[in-house]
Amino acid sequence: MSDIFISKTQFLKGLQCLKSLYLHKYHPELMDEVSESREAVFQSGKDVGVLARGLYPGGVEILFDSNNFAKQLELTKAEIDGGAEIIYEPAFSHDGLFIKADIFKKGGRGWELYEIKNSTKIKAEAFHLEDVAFQYYVLKENGLSISKAYLVHINNQYERQGDIEVDKLFTINDVTKDVKDIQKKIKEHINIQKNILNGKMPKIDIDKYCSDPYDCEFLGHCWEHIPEESVFDLKGRGIKQFELYQKGIIHLKDVPIKLLPLAAQLQVDCALNKKCVMSKAALRDFLDSPWYPLYFLDFETFTSPIPLYDGTKPYQKIPFQYSIHYLEKEGSNLKHHAFLAVPNTDPRKEIAVNLIQQIPKNACVIVYNIGFEKSVLNSLKAWFPEYEDNIDGIINNLHDLMIPFKNQHFYSWQMKGSYSIKAVLPVLVPELSYEGMEISDGDMAMLAYKKMCESTDPSEIEGIRKALLEYCKLDTLGMVRILEALKNF
Numbered sequence: 001m002s003d004i005f006i007s008k009t010q011f012l013k014g015l016q017c018l019k020s021l022y023l024h025k026y027h028p029e030l031m032d033e034v035s036e037s038r039e040a041v042f043q044s045g046k047d048v049g050v051l052a053r054g055l056y057p058g059g060v061e062i063l064f065d066s067n068n069f070a071k072q073l074e075l076t077k078a079e080i081d082g083g084a085e086i087i088y089e090p091a092f093s094h095d096g097l098f099i100k101a102d103i104f105k106k107g108g109r110g111w112e113l114y115e116i117k118n119s120t121k122i123k124a125e126a127f128h129l130e131d132v133a134f135q136y137y138v139l140k141e142n143g144l145s146i147s148k149a150y151l152v153h154i155n156n157q158y159e160r161q162g163d164i165e166v167d168k169l170f171t172i173n174d175v176t177k178d179v180k181d182i183q184k185k186i187k188e189h190i191n192i193q194k195n196i197l198n199g200k201m202p203k204i205d206i207d208k209y210c211s212d213p214y215d216c217e218f219l220g221h222c223w224e225h226i227p228e229e230s231v232f233d234l235k236g237r238g239i240k241q242f243e244l245y246q247k248g249i250i251h252l253k254d255v256p257i258k259l260l261p262l263a264a265q266l267q268v269d270c271a272l273n274k275k276c277v278m279s280k281a282a283l284r285d286f287l288d289s290p291w292y293p294l295y296f297l298d299f300e301t302f303t304s305p306i307p308l309y310d311g312t313k314p315y316q317k318i319p320f321q322y323s324i325h326y327l328e329k330e331g332s333n334l335k336h337h338a339f340l341a342v343p344n345t346d347p348r349k350e351i352a353v354n355l356i357q358q359i360p361k362n363a364c365v366i367v368y369n370i371g372f373e374k375s376v377l378n379s380l381k382a383w384f385p386e387y388e389d390n391i392d393g394i395i396n397n398l399h400d401l402m403i404p405f406k407n408q409h410f411y412s413w414q415m416k417g418s419y420s421i422k423a424v425l426p427v428l429v430p431e432l433s434y435e436g437m438e439i440s441d442g443d444m445a446m447l448a449y450k451k452m453c454e455s456t457d458p459s460e461i462e463g464i465r466k467a468l469l470e471y472c473k474l475d476t477l478g479m480v481r482i483l484e485a486l487k488n489f
């Protein structure tokens with residue numbers, strides 16, 4: 001093996017950004033801390049890969065060992081020489097390149113290569129074809145006859161009933177021709193990457209590729225020079241942040257404000273003058289519509305590529321928790337209901353039943369970002385058609401508290417172009433904040449719930465339970481206080 005070592009993962013990073021490839025190789029100490037959500041995505045990919053082996057059962061696995069690549073190569077060779085028909089994770093190398101294939105299967109006309117993805121389609125922007133093509137290149141250079149190359153991804157139309165049907169959960173795409181067609185490009189890029197790794201750190205500035213298709217692990221290092229109030233805070237359609245940046249316009253104060261869409265003009269004006277704006281008439285219109293009894297509802301959900309319950313599909317949002325604050329009439333005491341699923345149980349029916357018991361038919365139901373809560377309620381309705389009328393009653397009475405902020409009827413410089421409740425709450429209700437909370441957003445709640453399901457430690461489970469209840473409660477209490485604050489203007 002030559003000195004230059006490029007694994008498939010590194011090759012794909014190099015396609016996204018050559019500086020990232022270089023930093024991975026020579027300056028891993030500059031890498032950002034691995035977030036829990038990134039680890040969860042990684043683990044989910046592994047789980048899906050293992051499940052997909054059920055498509056071709058009975059294979060032999062070559063275990064990954066980051067300290068001993070040579071051993072994996074030896075074991076793979078031994079299995080092939082020994083007549084293995086199906087191999088999971090076989091290792092191959094060629095001239096400083098290294099790959100582990102997901103599934104390698106002997107067909108009538110040669111070996112078949114299967115690359116498993118936990119996405120629901122082939123993603124050109126995520127280099128899925130290049131991924132298989134790189135493997136194909138290394139395999140061919142090993143003198144192996146490859147008859148077919150396949151990309152296997154999740155079929156998001158699959159609905160679980162009973163045991164998982166692996167052949168229905170996955171869609172197998174023959175990409176042999178596409179992969180062969182880009183062999184020249186792959187070879188060229190391998191040479192480019194080898195030259196980069198043999199040279200000095202490439203001078204590459206930040207650009208869209210820093211977060212597309214994936215967040216780079218060196219954002220902290222490469223984005224260090226971006227000031228607190230920058231063009232990257234500008235939100236909204238039609239704003240080309242990188243075009244401004246490349247013209248040397250980095251700080252918000254340097255932005256040619258007249259060239260921006262109106263919403264962004266307001267954002268810049270507020271940011272530079274540290275001010276907030278509101279349209280009292282529009283706020284009044286919004287505030288006139290809710291009625292009593294007044295309910296505030298928020299769900300937490302999780303998703304999984306492998307559907308856990310009958311009637312669910314891959315990546316469908318499954319509610320596991322909700323919080324309701326409510327006022328029966330004007331001036332009455334604020335009351336609260338909370339629901340959090342018992343770990344490893346199917347929470348859907350209990351959620352549907354409790355909701356329709358706790359929310360009266362005539363209640364006005366305030367949510368923040370109606371699309372999300374509506375989609376959860378529609379799923380509950382589809383799973384339990386016997387509650388259709390009651391759930392429709394809730395859906396028809398939903399009011400979206402996000403509207404006045406989305407429409408900039410209230411906007412403060414502190415919101416930095418965002419109208420999420422996390423941005424609005426500290427501005428209007430400074431005494432309530434997500435800061436310092438163990439769980440402070442929906443993704444963290446989902447990860448915490450998954451961790452709670454995996455844990456066998458009662459004190460850990462109790463700690464997560466408390467943190468989840470506290471977080472979801474703040475979401476609905478926050479809505480109550482935001483509405484009060486708007487009424488006081």
Ligand code: SF4
Nearest residue numbers: 017020210216218222
């Ligand atoms: S942060 Fe951007 S510029 Fe820096 S290595 Fe990553 S992709 Fe390249």
